[in-house]
Amino acid sequence: DTAVSQTPKYLVTQMGNDKSIKCEQNLGHDTMYWYKQDSKKFLKIMFSYNNKELIINETVPNRFSPKSPDKAHLNLHINSLELGDSAVYFCASSPIAGPYGYTFGSGTRLTVV
Amino acid sequence: QKEVEQNSGPLSVPEGAIASLNCTYSDRVSQSFFWYRQYSGKSPELIMSIYSNGDKEDGRFTAQLNKASQYVSLLIRDSQPSDSATYLCAVHPNAGGTSYGKLTFGQGTILTVHP
Numbered sequence: 001d002t003a004v005s006q007t008p009k010y011l012v013t014q015m016g017n018d019k020s021i022k023c024e025q026n027l028g029h030d031t032m033y034w035y036k037q038d039s040k041k042f043l044k045i046m047f048s049y050n051n052k053e054l055i056i057n058e059t060v061p062n063r064f065s066p067k068s069p070d071k072a073h074l075n076l077h078i079n080s081l082e083l084g085d086s087a088v089y090f091c092a093s094s095p096i097a098g099p100y101g102y103t104f105g106s107g108t109r110l111t112v113v
Numbered sequence: 114q115k116e117v118e119q120n121s122g123p124l125s126v127p128e129g130a131i132a133s134l135n136c137t138y139s140d141r142v143s144q145s146f147f148w149y150r151q152y153s154g155k156s157p158e159l160i161m162s163i164y165s166n167g168d169k170e171d172g173r174f175t176a177q178l179n180k181a182s183q184y185v186s187l188l189i190r191d192s193q194p195s196d197s198a199t200y201l202c203a204v205h206p207n208a209g210g211t212s213y214g215k216l217t218f219g220q221g222t223i224l225t226v227h228p
Contacts, residue, residue, distance in 0.1 A: 033214075041199055042218070042220050043218040045215055048213055055213045056215055099214070100214065101159040101162050102157075102216065103159070104158070106155070106156050107155075
């Protein structure tokens with residue numbers, strides 16, 4: 001199936017831990033994104049990579065570090081997790097870095113306790 | 114002022130009625146507009162995109178864009194209970210430049226279609 005896939009789907013962890021979320025797309029898209037959706041369903045961009053190059057880096061704490069080993073993969077590593085990091089994190093992709101709609105992954109629900 | 118603002122909802126309509134969802138945006142040079150549907154616990158799914166002033170129809174969905182008024186709407190005709198979801202308006206800030214495909218989302222409108 002052509003898709004954007006994320007793992008894990010659920011992540012429950014304690015404050016202070018470090019965790020990673022992985023994303024892969026087989027759509028042949030050049031651009032990938034990380035979005036955070038808070039409890040009020042508001043989606044906010046965090047990062048964007050175009051063909052492995054970081055092109056958008058919003059005001060995100062430097063505890064969050066994205067990595068793109070190739071244009072089909074975009075991972076998100078979070079250090080020293082805080083309660084406020086609890087949210088759903090969505091990976092998405094688009095054909096190129098332009099005015100196009102995204103295809104979203106299924107999301108990772110992160111709960112920090 | 115929020116960059117993208119949607120009518121707060123929740124919106125409740127009877128089955129078979131027309132549901133009207135509205136969105137305004139603040140960046141006058143925005144060029145591309147999208148509607149996503151998000152079922153509870155699922156990811157957003159692109160249902161409509163519109164780039165030019167006027168109406169664009171796709172099945173029971175019609176997107177309307179008025180750039181002069183900085184307004185975009187989504188009409189759902191013959192609403193069905195399966196249309197019950199959160200609808201997200203998204204705007205691409207400008208035609209290119211440094212926006213690099215960044216979509217700005219509204220806060221969403223919850224639609225409930227009751228039998």
